[in-house]
Amino acid sequence: MYDYLITGCGFAGSVLAERLAGQGKKVLIVDKRDHIGGNAYDYYNEDGILIHQYGPHIFHTNSEEVFRYLSKFTDWRPYEHRVLGSVDGQLVPIPINLTTINKLYGKNLTSDEVVDFLASKAEARKPVLTSEDVVINAVGKELYEKFFRGYTRKQWDLDPSELDASVTARVPTRTNSDDRYFTDTFQAMPKNGYTEMFRKMLSHPNIHIMLNTNFRNIVDLIPHRKLIYTGPIDGYFDFQFGKLPYRSIDFRFETLDQDQYQDTGTVNYPTSNLYTRITEFKHLTGQVHHKTAIVYEYPTGEGDPYYPIPRKENQEIYNRYKKLAEETPDVYFTGRLGTYKYYNMDQVVAQSLALFRKITKESEHELQIQSV
Incomplete structure (x- = not known):
């Protein structure tokens, strides 16, 4: 019993x-x-590179209780995730920040000036009900088209105007040069991987x-x-x-005979290609290896249920x-x-x-x- x-x-x-x-x-x-380990399961592939079978899992939290609890089962490797977006033929930081705006528009704005710049682009939406409303209300239609609409349509197979405001509200817009994807107090990766942490748990x-x-x-x-x-x-x-209904992801992995493939852990493709992003695992894990492994993510309506x-x-x-x-x-x-x-x-x-x-x-x- x-x-x-x-x-x-x-x-x-x-x-x-x-x-x-x-x-x-x-x-x-x-x-x-x-x-x-569920969707956080990781393992060493045939080339000996630690990969996440169900896509990148990057740990971050503001909860000291959660971090202390998990620390009983793992040591940590400090890691702050950074994401670039392929927009207008350039790689720019995501979430949108001061550097993103200056690079895209060929400007040299200060933090104060970028506040006014974004305000000049924004279009008031009331009430804010959908994901489209959230973004256009904050940064206007042009940046919405460049960064959000195409990515959201690929990810959800729905236009942002058909999705709850919570989807894009998760991604902030910054007026400083902070290019970290997350700003949580605790940002780290399990030192020996998630699966080892679950084994101990x-x-x-x-x-x-x-x-x-x-x-x-x-x-x-x-x-x-x-x-x-x-x-x-x-x-x-x-x-x-x-x-x-759920959205799923078709993960396609590649091992490349080179030390590094891209400059950051993840690169997003908001408008180009059928995949939404490419992640290179060695950035996340800190593993030293003469080869590298990447994963392409193709959103789909079939497969394991990942995203309500x-x-x-x-x-x-x-x-x-x-x-x-x-x-x-x-x-x-x-x-x-x-x-x-x-x-x-x-x-x-x-x-x-x-x-x-x-x-x-x-x-x-x-x-x-x-x-x-």
Whole structure:
């Protein structure tokens, strides 16, 4: 008899498994894939280069709690991610910053002057409801066309005018020369990779792992008291309200017989090519190797569910599943797929730590009732 059956060995499931096992709970964690780590899984390819199988995963957080928690399972390599965009035949920093504007327009503006420049380009949009509104309201139509529209259409197969404002609101516009992609307090990569971090996280003797396993095949066979489900919530309920749409990525890897391919970890292609970006892993990992490995990302509507599509009608479908979930006893839904929300890695960890606290309180309450 397991206390908890957990589906999915990514961040959501693994953090909960580790926390619950530390409380003396017996945990079985299953995954349909043949490895732990979920989408953060990394491994050494046949040339000995550490790559991320499901695209670049760059860790960053403002949460000291999350960073301290993960630090129990890994040392860190400081790393600040930088992204260039291929725009008008030039490579310029993304997010848009002072350098981007000066390079694109052949100017030599100061920070104060670029504020006025962007204000002169901006077109007021009220109310701000869509991703298009967010960008045009901030930087105007010209920069919207250069940086956002084409990239968004490739990524989502939708025009920014059809997407929730949250999509482009994630990408700021800066008036200084800060060319870091993220500005979080903690920015680092697991020193020996994500998979090694997950191995340590799941090493507790109270945790049993079953890979290559569909939980539906074992859920009625293996006794357990409660279920923590990190898969697609619509799949759990047999798609009774319809299928929640996702975008996926077709990753195409190349190993090149050269030391370095590009100047930064990632280069975006907002308007040219069918792929959205190219990432070179050695920038991220700091690995020294005479060859290098890159990955092209081609967005697609088929494949593993990576990105919940943020549109009002999709949220309404999810809300119906959420109501069912709340009425389902002894089952917890969590993670990006379980709650149909785009989370960064640190946000998933924070969500799992919060769910652990909730479960702990509920268990204490159950014990109090039993003792009365």
